[in-house]
Amino acid sequence: MNIAIIGATGYSGAELLRFLRNHPHVRRCYLYSSSQEGIHLSESFAHVGEIEDAVLQKIDVEQIANECEVVFFATPPGVSSTLAPAFIDQGVKVIDLSGDFRLKDGAVYETWYKRQAASDHYLQQAVYGLTEWNKPNIQEARLLSNPGCYPTATLLGLAPLVKEQLIEENSIIVDAKSGVSGAGRKASLNTHFSEVNENVKIYKVNSHQHIPEIEQMLQTWNERIQPITFSTHLIPMTRGIMATIYAKAKQPLSVDMLVDLYKTSYKDSIFVRIRKPGQFPSTKEVYGSNYCDIGVAYDERTGRITVVSVIDNLVKGAAGQAIQNFNVMMGWNEESGLTYMPIYP
Amino acid sequence: MNIAIIGATGYSGAELLRFLRNHPHVRRCYLYSSSQEGIHLSESFAHVGEIEDAVLQKIDVEQIANECEVVFFATPPGVSSTLAPAFIDQGVKVIDLSGDFRLKDGAVYETWYKRQAASDHYLQQAVYGLTEWNKPNIQEARLLSNPGCYPTATLLGLAPLVKEQLIEENSIIVDAKSGVSGAGRKASLNTHFSEVNENVKIYKVNSHQHIPEIEQMLQTWNERIQPITFSTHLIPMTRGIMATIYAKAKQPLSVDMLVDLYKTSYKDSIFVRIRKPGQFPSTKEVYGSNYCDIGVAYDERTGRITVVSVIDNLVKGAAGQAIQNFNVMMGWNEESGLTYMPIYP
Amino acid sequence: MNIAIIGATGYSGAELLRFLRNHPHVRRCYLYSSSQEGIHLSESFAHVGEIEDAVLQKIDVEQIANECEVVFFATPPGVSSTLAPAFIDQGVKVIDLSGDFRLKDGAVYETWYKRQAASDHYLQQAVYGLTEWNKPNIQEARLLSNPGCYPTATLLGLAPLVKEQLIEENSIIVDAKSGVSGAGRKASLNTHFSEVNENVKIYKVNSHQHIPEIEQMLQTWNERIQPITFSTHLIPMTRGIMATIYAKAKQPLSVDMLVDLYKTSYKDSIFVRIRKPGQFPSTKEVYGSNYCDIGVAYDERTGRITVVSVIDNLVKGAAGQAIQNFNVMMGWNEESGLTYMPIYP
Amino acid sequence: MNIAIIGATGYSGAELLRFLRNHPHVRRCYLYSSSQEGIHLSESFAHVGEIEDAVLQKIDVEQIANECEVVFFATPPGVSSTLAPAFIDQGVKVIDLSGDFRLKDGAVYETWYKRQAASDHYLQQAVYGLTEWNKPNIQEARLLSNPGCYPTATLLGLAPLVKEQLIEENSIIVDAKSGVSGAGRKASLNTHFSEVNENVKIYKVNSHQHIPEIEQMLQTWNERIQPITFSTHLIPMTRGIMATIYAKAKQPLSVDMLVDLYKTSYKDSIFVRIRKPGQFPSTKEVYGSNYCDIGVAYDERTGRITVVSVIDNLVKGAAGQAIQNFNVMMGWNEESGLTYMPIYP
Structure with missing residues (x-):
């Protein structure tokens, strides 16, 4: 082809x-x-x-x-x-x-x-291509809309909690951190090396265009989900997104139960890897690959869940997921052309 | 001397x-x-x-x-x-x-x-040396306990909201990002260049030893404050802390009102600088200096406040604040020996 | 197998x-x-x-x-x-x-x-595995000694000049720059993030153990080659080596002639890419791949040649070249398992 | 004033x-x-x-x-x-x-x-403001031309060798490495974070406009000095220049003798620090300060001297030296306004 x-x-x-x-x-x-x-x-x-x-x-x-x-x-x-x-x-x-x-x-x-x-x-x-959660529609798609980088990390991290209705619908806060390649290749003062290196910046506070994309999908899963708080930070690295997600549990949970839920939710998802209790992924652990790695914590003191979801913004957050969707659309093995291990270090 | x-x-x-x-x-x-x-x-x-x-x-x-x-x-x-x-x-x-x-x-x-x-x-x-909020006691101190780096950024960012009782007492979430120098000079795999560079890691989820320090002070200001959610992330840079703080407003606010409150709260604090509405500090803007820079946002969609507080972890988060406290203890000008502009870029 | x-x-x-x-x-x-x-x-x-x-x-x-x-x-x-x-x-x-x-x-x-x-x-x-220049022996090898990272970049950059006897035999100076992963995974103060970041260090001046390895090979090609000057610098990045090589031409040359020589010398070498006159490779252009990219300049003012040779130190400088040699030893296509494009950016 | x-x-x-x-x-x-x-x-x-x-x-x-x-x-x-x-x-x-x-x-x-x-x-x-070597003229200057960043590091590193006529006049090679701030604040693809991070680039090979500036001063010191080879590399850091300088000794020397020469040459130069034999400066050791740190080696195998000279390109390479010259022009203490220790790490 x-x-x-x-x-x-x-x-x-x-x-x-x-x-x-x-x-x-x-x-x-x-x-x-x-x-x-x-x-x-x-x-x-x-x-x-x-x-x-x-x-x-x-x-x-x-x-x-x-x-x-x-x-x-x-x-x-x-x-x-x-x-x-x-x-x-x-x-x-x-x-x-x-x-x-x-x-x-x-x-x-x-x-x-x-x-x-x-x-x-x-x-x-248009069919929204969050591959792990929309495969039947993707198989039929003629116009596939590939998700944004932040929404991919965020939605994969939130899906099990939202679908199982484990969290308060108005309690979602996402603190996202991104490498600079997400800003593209066009030169600007915001991506000028001397301004970005040895620096952390927050940007588009409460106004990032990925917010409605995330909310649209969350509300497909549970229509009672309220507007989320979503912040994006520019990190002095080229690739990688980490979404640190906070939400209030409706009732007391345990981390073991949460990890089990995530492992079950993604048991057929070759590109989603769930960390053991007490372990969390870092962005470098998916560098250059199509993986989304997720770790989960539950804090008894506050009743809050913390989900850490990482991707390579240019792969699972862009080109990799696009090809994963391409494979699903064509009826091929989902992994075709994507069998790359992360490159480490 | x-x-x-x-x-x-x-x-x-x-x-x-x-x-x-x-x-x-x-x-x-x-x-x-x-x-x-x-x-x-x-x-x-x-x-x-x-x-x-x-x-x-x-x-x-x-x-x-x-x-x-x-x-x-x-x-x-x-x-x-x-x-x-x-x-x-x-x-x-x-x-x-x-x-x-x-x-x-x-x-x-x-x-x-x-x-x-x-x-x-x-x-x-021991007297807790968060200089801006404890000067009378610091003046009398014989044993001055200098605050931790994360607590300094977090407490200066939260003080006006907590003291004025503007936020729900159980709604505080702090997502903190730190440069690697906070881990000290002892070599370890966690601070090994090839593991940290081009990477973001979360660590000590819900278990950082600075959590009780922050809560102790918050509860001094408002005893109804509940346990906070507090996460720390390692950023591939040497210096700088950003605390991104989320809290639910008790009632609708405006960003102008919030900025006014912060400017008033810190009008006599030479080392705290408040950004205009719509502007937020980045860590590099305080590099090498004793400043704590703060920006504030209010999101009408969610009713949440976002506070962004940045310091140089080794200066306002350690040595600089120690000298600021030293100055207060000795009755000297608070700025003595600290009149350094941030070094930029 | x-x-x-x-x-x-x-x-x-x-x-x-x-x-x-x-x-x-x-x-x-x-x-x-x-x-x-x-x-x-x-x-x-x-x-x-x-x-x-x-x-x-x-x-x-x-x-x-x-x-x-x-x-x-x-x-x-x-x-x-x-x-x-x-x-x-x-x-x-x-x-x-x-x-x-x-x-x-x-x-x-x-x-x-x-x-x-x-x-x-x-x-x-033991057979020295600089693949491009030792294939007949590698095919027969039972004990293959894979070249060091610095020697790989340096020798591929120097080979055409030395073999063609174009340069003064006592004029070779190599100024090499390396990412930190070359130092391995063992933590030490020398590889501690806060010491390496935003820093360039020179190390092992005139004493790096790769010097005799380079000289041994150069003298195989031309026994009159004299001891070389060789310096290594640690760069705040994880991967990549650049060897900037200086040598005095025996007689006036032109950059076009040099580029032609290099293109001819490596015309059957799939993993060596020669830049056009006036263009030079950067380390990121081979990141994660087995390529060695080379650019050449000739300065009429000084009669000196400058060769710039870059590799990924962990790939062509280690694991990649080892697999390239493995392929040659087994009689397979030299590229087997190595058909990865550089990952950019 | x-x-x-x-x-x-x-x-x-x-x-x-x-x-x-x-x-x-x-x-x-x-x-x-x-x-x-x-x-x-x-x-x-x-x-x-x-x-x-x-x-x-x-x-x-x-x-x-x-x-x-x-x-x-x-x-x-x-x-x-x-x-x-x-x-x-x-x-x-x-x-x-x-x-x-x-x-x-x-x-x-x-x-x-x-x-x-x-x-x-x-x-x-116009008076050339390489402060350490031109003070009498600087004292009288009405139009002071402050040296370039590369020339400052290079000339301070070469001065003792050239003035004492210890090196072959046609043997000077300078391999310089610079942080990105030297390119100024104007955004371009060459200074775009994602292109510069985790990368080393060579640029302006044999054509940098600082070459004639260096040669002009060297020939003032010794008119027999021939054109130099000079290369500049962009390093993924914001500040700092390292000039690694190679030259052939006219006759056998020892590192002790060289270090003595440099210490003597700069004994009245408050901003030049000479390392002990076997030790070399890194760029971070002068970060934010007006120091130029120099280390010297002599290789008996090749008869070549290696000089390593580092500065902060924006301080001793620009603003700091300008103020040092300002002080000399005004007859003030050379250190006025410049008594900053390097900021480390």
Whole structure:
């Protein structure tokens, strides 16, 4: 099968290529870029030199539709909402890594993203690709909306608690920490090395566009879930997200019971690993891989549960989960092309 | 005045020396070490070479008491509880940077620190040196117990809310992030560069020994405060602590009102800086200095307050606050020897 | 085929496992450790949990010889010199990642390593595994001595110049920079995060044990090569080596001519990539992969050549090259199990 | 005395303010910016909030000349060459941190900087401020040209060898490593965190504009010095430069003799510290301070000397040396306002 990557000069695009190049069912990856068409990919990313060095092509829907069965969008907000419909209409499947099709309600998108939403027709048919919890729909998807990095870590960490209704519905607080690659490759003072190194910053307090995405899914699982408190911090590292999640238990629990619940919930999820009681994952333990590692604690003094969920933001938080969804959509083994161990140290 | 630093080969000891050497009221710093007596300080810390290169002396209470008016302990737990009483009894004032005299109840110390507490006689006379909120007692102190790094950031961030009873007493959650220097200079796998770099780790979940210290002070301010949830994360940077604090407002507020409250609360506190509404400090903005910078947010969707409080863990979180307390104890200008701007970038 | 990894709890051992686990010709990896036998590997390395979690076994030569056809040693100096001979004598092939068999002259080993050399019998039969330049011998090897990380980067960078006799034989200066993982996993003050972060250190000036290894190979290529100047610097990063190499051209050259020479020299070397004139590789461009990337410059003002050679010290500088040699020894495709793109960013 | 800082929103400007604010002979610092006039400094640099928060003023020569006796330029190339003459002509002393007045030959400037040189009249009266080696001229200077960061580390490291004619004149190779703050505050892909972190890059091979500055001074000391080889590397840290310098001894030496020479050469230089034989400085040992630390080695195998010279690029490499020169120009104690210990760790 041939596939297309639109937005090949961003970090998620580069990660898609890293995995898809070795994917057992992919013959060829065509690369497209609106900003840098005509150059060799290695002129933008020296690390691909002599491995995969196609010329970046101009985006031409007809041509792509003829050559490729699936199109991956790894583009900034506002691109796929415009371009994806033409592919869908021609029967080409779309996997969109941007946020353009994640929110069912266009008005909510416009409030949080401050830009025009995709048309409702496509918003409604988009399938949210949190693979572990939406497989039946993903199998049928023609337009797959890949989750955001923060929502992936947060939702995988919260799912068992919310679905089992173990926590107070108004008690969820998520304190998230992210490496800088989540901000993309565009240079700015906020990602300037001398400003970020040896520093921790909080940003978008109570206003991150991933908040409605998280709440939408939580409320699918339990409609009584209230608005969450969600904070994001920039950490002086390149990759990795840790979501530290706090919630109040409805009744006294034990950590053993919680760990059992999580292990049961994810027993068929090859990419979710649950730590033993008393152990917690660090972000480096999933570096470069598609794993989401989770640890859980219960504090008897406060009756609160702490969940620690880590991913590589560019893999399980972007390109890796996109390929996991691609595999599910195509009916292949979920792990195809993703059998990479984390790289440590 | 002459002073003594016991534990001069640790990071807090080095910072004490950096500030005290230029302190306008200090003539000479005598340096002591139990582990490395007899060597020149520059053999342990090359950065002091040709500036301050005394030989580290053996700890001799009589000699120190003859030469020095004040003794600073920058030692691991269990040292000052044993050695400080002899100084106090001879009329030498003690400023203890360790946790040995912070908890009034020895049994609580033994539960959280897993070692023997200091004798109750001295625990009771120790004065807790959160300078901004305990000046009258600090002025009279003979045994000053300097706060921990996490408690300093957390308590300065919470004080106005707790004192004004604006928040639900059982709603406090503190998600703290720290640079690695807080772990001291002793090598271990947990502080090994290749394990810490490009990584975020959570540690001591619900079990950090600073928890009772924070709760003790909060309950002094408002006895109805319930146990807090408190998490600590290791960040790949050397210095800096950020405490992100979440609490539920008892009634609807506004961010403007909160910022006003904080500005008023700290209007006489030279080392506490409050950010404008919508702005938050990052740890680098206080690097190397004695400042604690605070930003506040209020989320109408959830009714929760978010407070962001940052310090340099080795300065306001250790050596700097110790000198601030020293100044207050001696009746000098609170800023003496501490008029350093943060070093940026 | 089954293989054994002795020293599975070090960083090179972990990297061997990462690659060998997905190697198309390896059925099973048995893991051995002298220091941590009896534990599950995931107790030492959490990142392998649920992927590969064998119990670390005690080193038993008979048992290993029965189960495995090849043994990889990823051990500190002094281990393989003692243990490898028994395997060789039983017909088990050995690939040694340590320095124990790299120097043909035991006396030179003892001078630079300050410990007892392996017996001469085995030193003489050991084959030096700089894959690109020693393939015929590697194909026949029973005891393969894998090059050091610095020698790999340096020798691949120097080979074309030395073999073609383009440079003054007494003019070679190598200024090498390394990430901290090269120092292994053992905690020490030299690898303590707070000492290494935001710092560059030079170490082992004129005394690094890799110097005789480099000179031995250079003199094999051109016996008139004189002792080299070689410096090593510790950089605040985990992975990567850059060797910046300076040498005086015997006669005026041009950068185009040099780049042509390098491209020709390495035209059949899949893992060596030569940059265009005016371009130079950075360490991150080979991160996690088996590539060695090289850039070359010629300065008309000074008549000096500058060669920049980068590798991932744990891959091409250790585990990756070991597997590349393993492939050559077994007659397989040189790339087997190593078709990983660099991970960027 | 009042002084002016032109270019207060750059990193060197911020460092000037950090030191000058506590300078015993400076009453007030006026701040100017061409790019951000009208804002409060804290809007650009949050770390100065409530300490020094003047409004950035438009550059008005008349007004500045009325208010200030000395003007510091911390501006990009091309600014001071245009603006400084007007101040000089009005009797205001100028200390220029940019490269505009460092090269005596305007044509050389234009070759290496690729822009128009200052007028020859001012180039000739500019005094090069390598404080340790040019004090008599600095005392008389009206236009002080502050050295570049790389030249400062390199020249202080080479001076004793070159002046004593101990090295072959065509043998100098400088391999320099720098933190990222040397690139200034302007965001670009080259200083984007995700591209720089966990990476070492070489840049401007044989073409750095500091090369002619270094050679000009070396040839002042010994006119037979030949063009040098000079390479610059970007290190994933914010501050610090290490120059590793290689040169061939004319005749056999010993490290003891070399260390003695350096100690003698710098015996009156308060800011230069020479390490003992066998010891070398790391960049962190001068962090935030005006020290230049130097270690020296001699290799009997090769007859080469290795000199390791470290500075904080923003202090001794920029703002600190500028103030040191300011002190010399004014006849004050050379250390005034600069008595800061390095901040460690």
